[in-house]
Structure formats: C-alpha cells, structure tokens
Amino acid sequence: MTGDRIISWHASPSVPRFRPPPGAVDAHCHVFGPMAPFPFSAKAKYLPQDAGPDMLFALRDRLGFARNVIVQASCHGTDNSATLDAIAKSGGKARGVAVVDPAISDKELEALHEGGMRGVRFNFLKRLVDDAPKDKFLDVATRVKALGWHVVVYFEADILEELRPFLDAIPTPLVIDHMGRPDVAQGADGPDMRAFRALLDSRDDIWTKVTCPDRLDAKGPPWDDFATAVAPLVEDYPERVLWGTDWPHPNMQDAVPDDGALVDMIPRIARTPELQRKLLVDNPMRLYWNEAS
Numbered sequence: 001m002t003g004d005r006i007i008s009w010h011a012s013p014s015v016p017r018f019r020p021p022p023g024a025v026d027a028h029c030h031v032f033g034p035m036a037p038f039p040f041s042a043k044a045k046y047l048p049q050d051a052g053p054d055m056l057f058a059l060r061d062r063l064g065f066a067r068n069v070i071v072q073a074s075c076h077g078t079d080n081s082a083t084l085d086a087i088a089k090s091g092g093k094a095r096g097v098a099v100v101d102p103a104i105s106d107k108e109l110e111a112l113h114e115g116g117m118r119g120v121r122f123n124f125l126k127r128l129v130d131d132a133p134k135d136k137f138l139d140v141a142t143r144v145k146a147l148g149w150h151v152v153v154y155f156e157a158d159i160l161e162e163l164r165p166f167l168d169a170i171p172t173p174l175v176i177d178h179m180g181r182p183d184v185a186q187g188a189d190g191p192d193m194r195a196f197r198a199l200l201d202s203r204d205d206i207w208t209k210v211t212c213p214d215r216l217d218a219k220g221p222p223w224d225d226f227a228t229a230v231a232p233l234v235e236d237y238p239e240r241v242l243w244g245t246d247w248p249h250p251n252m253q254d255a256v257p258d259d260g261a262l263v264d265m266i267p268r269i270a271r272t273p274e275l276q277r278k279l280l281v282d283n284p285m286r287l288y289w290n291e292a293s
C-alpha cells in the first residue's frame with residue numbers, strides 16, 4: 001500500500017507456460033482510474049493505485065491474449081467513464097460490462113452501448129456495496145434486454161437460494177461471476193457446487209466465469225482444490241463458461257496472485273484444446289462480439 005491507496009497486482013507477472021489459442025479473450029478484468037481524470041467514487045470501499053488501460057493492454061500482450069472484457073470496478077461506482085476510456089483506447093479489442101444507477105435513462109444506456117458496453121453488473125457483496133435493490137435491478141434488466149445485453153451477477157454461495165427468485169426473473173442471458181464463490185474445498189460434488197449446478201440446469205442461458213482460484217482456494221497456489229472442483233464444471237457446461245484474470249485483483253493486496261500462474265491454471269480446468277478454445281475464444285466472442293449485438 002502506498003499511503004491509503006492499495007496496490008493489488010503483481011509487479012512482474014511471469015510469462016505463462018500455457019499459450020492461449022489465437023484470439024483468446026480475458027473476459028473478466030478491470031481498470032482503476034487513472035484517478036486524476038477519472039476520480040473514484042465517494043462510496044468506494046477501497047482506494048486503489050492507478051491501473052489504467054496501458055497497464056492492462058501490456059499485461060494482455062504478455063499473457064498471450066488478444067482481447068479484454070473490462071468489468072466496471074466497484075471503486076468507480078456508477079460512473080463508467082474509466083471503463084469507457086479503456087474500451088475506446090483498445091482499438092476494438094475490448095468490450096465492457098457497466099454498473100449503472102437504476103434511474104439511468106434509455107438514452108444513457110444507448111450511449112453506453114455505443115461505447116462498447118454489452119452487459120450490466122449487479123453486485124450483492126455487502127463488503128463492496130451498501131444497497132442492492134432487486135426490484136430496481138429487474139427494471140434495468142428489462143430495459144437492457146432491448147440492447148441485446150446480458151446481466152452479470154456477483155454473489156457469495158451462502159445467499160444463492162435467497163437470490164433464486166430474483167435470478168429466475170431476469171429476462172436476459174445471465175452470467176455469474178466466479179461461480180457464485182463456492183467453497184472449492186468441498187470438491188466437485190460438494191453442496192455449494194451442487195447448488196450452483198442446479199442453477200445452471202434451471203436455464204440454458206446462464207453462463208459463468210470459472211475464475212479466481214486466488215480468491216476461492218484457501219490453500220493458495222497451486223490451487224489444487226480449485227482445479228479439482230472446477231474442471232468437471234467446464235467439461236459439463238462447455239458452451240457456457242468464460243475465463244478472466246480478474247486483474248488488477250481488487251482487495252487482494254495481501255495475497256496478490258501471479259497472473260502468469262493464473263493462466264497456467266487454464267489447462268487444468270479446460271483439459272483439451274477443444275475445451276480451451278470454447279472457454280477462451282468461442283464463448284466470449286459469441287457473448288461480447290456477436291455482430292447482432
């Protein structure tokens with residue numbers, strides 16, 4: 001930490017041994033600032049050091065990826081300017097997921113679409129947000145459906161059953177961040193993963209990000225519990241999985257992961273070239289770069 005501003009990314013990530021297939025997409029990453037042109041929200045629960053588009057795109061190239069999906073970070077609240085700036089600087093190689101005030105106008109949503117946004121994120125982590133009004137979120141979801149967007153939802157496993165009526169009511173394709181944060185120590189057939197599979201089985205338009213071993217595997221690298229729990233999920237739902245680095249790893253300053261090691265997890269959870277291509281290329285391109293969207 002420098003002053004009150006957190007550094008949560010690896011200073012010199014390794015070059016991964018695994019080489020992603022051509023056209024691979026890092027489908028879950030963020031930008032922080034830079035703070036001077038893009039101030040952080042007054043409601044932010046953490047204050048990070050700048051991690052702007054130049055850093056993100058340099059990491060993309062170092063890890064062997066071709067594109068990014070930039071998810072609005074909670075530290076920027078509902079001001080999507082920093083994310084839009086990064087998309088604009090990507091040369092067409094980035095798309096985004098917005099966080100919006102439920103009172104946003106249709107005209108403002110259309111402007112976000114023109115800027116490269118293709119989804120809206122609803123966050124239910126109490127340590128990151130103070131209010132998560134389900135009724136207002138459903139109204140937003142209904143309005144973004146007309147744009148061809150999807151909804152991204154971030155929650156922890158212990159509230160999945162509580163959220164089921166809300167999730168069932170969302171009228172767009174649905175993407176679940178980090179598999180709803182299951183306890184991977186329970187294994188592939190543990191109660192958390194069984195409950196999550198039941199959600200996936202309830203609709204054929206629910207996707208998930210098989211991401212963040214650094215957050216989900218309490219034993220730490222090489223994240224064996226994560227690999228054991230997640231590989232069967234990728235095999236059973238190959239058309240509905242996405243992958244991303246989660247760079248610059250919000251709130252992970254005490255256990256910053258090596259991004260190269262995160263990439264080297266990919267062949268442990270997607271164990272064939274076909275699965276790897278679906279995870280890293282086909283699925284994210286269909287969701288974020290579909291010509292119809």
